[in-house]
Amino acid sequence: xEAQRRRLAWERDxxxxxxxxxxxxxxxxxxxxxxxxxxxxxxxxxxxxxxASSHSMAGLLPLLSLRFTVVVPDLPGHAFTDPLQPAxxxxxxxxxxxxxxxxxxxxxxxxxxxxSAGAAxxxxxxxxGHAPARALVSMNGALLxxxxxxxxxxxxxxxxxxxxxxxxxxxxxxVARQARDxxxxxxxxxxxxxxxxxxxxxxxxxxVRSPAHVAGALAMMxxxxxxxxxxxxxxxxxxxxxxxxxxxxxxxxEQARAVARRLRQARVLPLAGTGHLAHEEKPAEVxxxxxxxxxx
Numbered sequence: 609x610e611a612q613r614r615r616l617a618w619e620r621d622x623x624x625x626x627x628x629x630x631x632x633x634x635x636x637x638x639x640x641x642x643x644x645x646x647x648x649x650x651x652x653x654x655x656x657x658x659x660a661s662s663h664s665m666a667g668l669l670p671l672l673s674l675r676f677t678v679v680v681p682d683l684p685g686h687a688f689t690d691p692l693q694p695a696x697x698x699x700x701x702x703x704x705x706x707x708x709x710x711x712x713x714x715x716x717x718x719x720x721x722x723x724s725a726g727a728a729x730x731x732x733x734x735x736x737g738h739a740p741a742r743a744l745v746s747m748n749g750a751l752l753x754x755x756x757x758x759x760x761x762x763x764x765x766x767x768x769x770x771x772x773x774x775x776x777x778x779x780x781x782x783v784a785r786q787a788r789d790x791x792x793x794x795x796x797x798x799x800x801x802x803x804x805x806x807x808x809x810x811x812x813x814x815x816v817r818s819p820a821h822v823a824g825a826l827a828m829m830x831x832x833x834x835x836x837x838x839x840x841x842x843x844x845x846x847x848x849x850x851x852x853x854x855x856x857x858x859x860x861x862e863q864a865r866a867v868a869r870r871l872r873q874a875r876v877l878p879l880a881g882t883g884h885l886a887h888e889e890k891p892a893e894v895x896x897x898x899x900x901x902x903x904x
Contacts, residue, residue, distance in 0.1 A: 615820040616688055618642070626666035626807070633688075637707030642688035643681040647673025650718035650902070653709070653739065654680045657724025657750070658832075659825040661687035663811045664723065667891030668898075675899060676719070681708060683726070685824020687815060696824075697831040699736070701729050706738035721745035721898050723887060724859060725828070728837055731848075735840050743901045745849045747894060748859050748884050751841065751867050753834045788817060801857035801883025808888055841870060848874040849901045851894065853882040 622628060630646040644662050646669055654672075656664045662680045672678050684692035684704055692704055709717065717739045722730035727749025733739040793813040797804060804812075815821045848871055852864035861878065868874040877897055879886045887894040 614818070616814070616818050618688055621814060621818075622688065626663050626811075627669050630669070634708075634711055636711040637704045639684055639690040639692065639704060639708075641681055641690070641708055643679060643708065643712070644669065645677065645679050645712065645714075646670075647676055647678050649676045651715050652676035652678050652898070652902075653705075653717040653720045653730070653733075653741075654678060655705075655720070655722035655726030655729050656680075656683060656686070657722075657726050658828050659686070659815070659821075660723070661811070661815060661821075663687075663808065664885070664888060666808065666888075667805075668887055668895050671891060671895040672898060675902075677714060679709070679712065679714065679717070681705070683729075683824075683828075685827055686821060691820075691824050691827065695831045696828045697833065698728060698732050698837060700831075701828075702732040702736050702738060705729065705733060706736075709738070717741045719743055719745070719898070719902050721747060721901075722749060723747040724750045724884065725832070727751055728834060731841065731844060732837060734844060734846060735837075741846060742904070743847045743849060744844065745851065745898050745901045746864070746867075747851045747887050748853055748856050749850065749864070749867075750859050751834065752838050752863055797885075799857055800885050801853070801855040802885035802889050803883075804885050804888045838870075841867065844871060844873070846873070847901070847904075849897065850874055850876045851879055851886065851897060852876055853879040853884065853886045855881065855883040856886075858884040 627644055630644040632643050632645060634641055652672055654665045661682050665680045669678055682689040684696055692700055718741055720730040720739055720741045727746035728751055730744050734741060734744060797809055850864040850867060852861035854861060864876045868876050882889045
């Protein structure tokens with residue numbers, strides 16, 4: 609029974625998935641992907657952050673699909689999408705998404721919006737020429753390396769956890785086992801500074817109780833290096849809209865201001881009264897800002 613629970617199964621774990629009717633499963637770039645596609649109009653690519661999934665965009669999807677063809681994938685190693693081998697670093701993630709977009713047989717993304725690490729992937733897509741979009745919207749985006757002591761500790765720890773065959777298995781099973789306690793899951797969500805809908809909290813719990821999903825998130829963290837992206841950001845060819853929440857406990861709003869100081873085409877838009885998961889707390893407000901980015 610435990611072995612069956614190692615990976616999420618669509619028939620079991622996706623039975624109540626938000627917007628299930630818009631889900632597709634396909635092969636691209638050597639991976640089996642889960643992606644949701646809804647609406648008509650210019651293509652808008654929505655990218656979730658590390659440890660989340662397509663469900664994180666559930667509040668945005670019906671609002672934005674009135675104006676756009678919205679594409680929301682589960683990133684490699686997350687939820688129902690295969691892990692990326694051998695190393696899910698930022699350039700590799702961008703190449704994998706480019707392969708997915710090609711197989712979807714849609715127009716290239718006209719607009720990209722990413723949350724947290726998803727914003728970094730969106731920027732890499734554009735810098736590598738995979739997404740000739742009109743603008744990039746960063747929702748509490750993690751676009752710069754951690755500073756100070758946190759940076760010195762985080763990257764080596766992530767590489768240690770993701771670096772060998774034995775330790776990652778022990779860690780992922782431990783995290784999944786701890787996540788059986790609803791209080792542990794709530795502490796994780798509290799750490800974002802956000803109060804998300806109960807249905808979303810339940811899906812986060814489902815994700816972190818899956819050792820395969822936890823392994824995918826840890827592997828992504830272990831191979832994440834934002835230094836090359838930080839150096840390349842001034843070459844970003846489009847306007848960058850930086851949505852920054854005042855209660856974000858994971859990516860402080862000062863990071864958005866630091867990015868804006870590097871890029872003349874960047875604009876910081878404060879999101880009052882929200883945490884790291886602002887797009888789940890106030891989807892209508894965030895959707896309006898994404899549409900404003902499209903309008904220019």
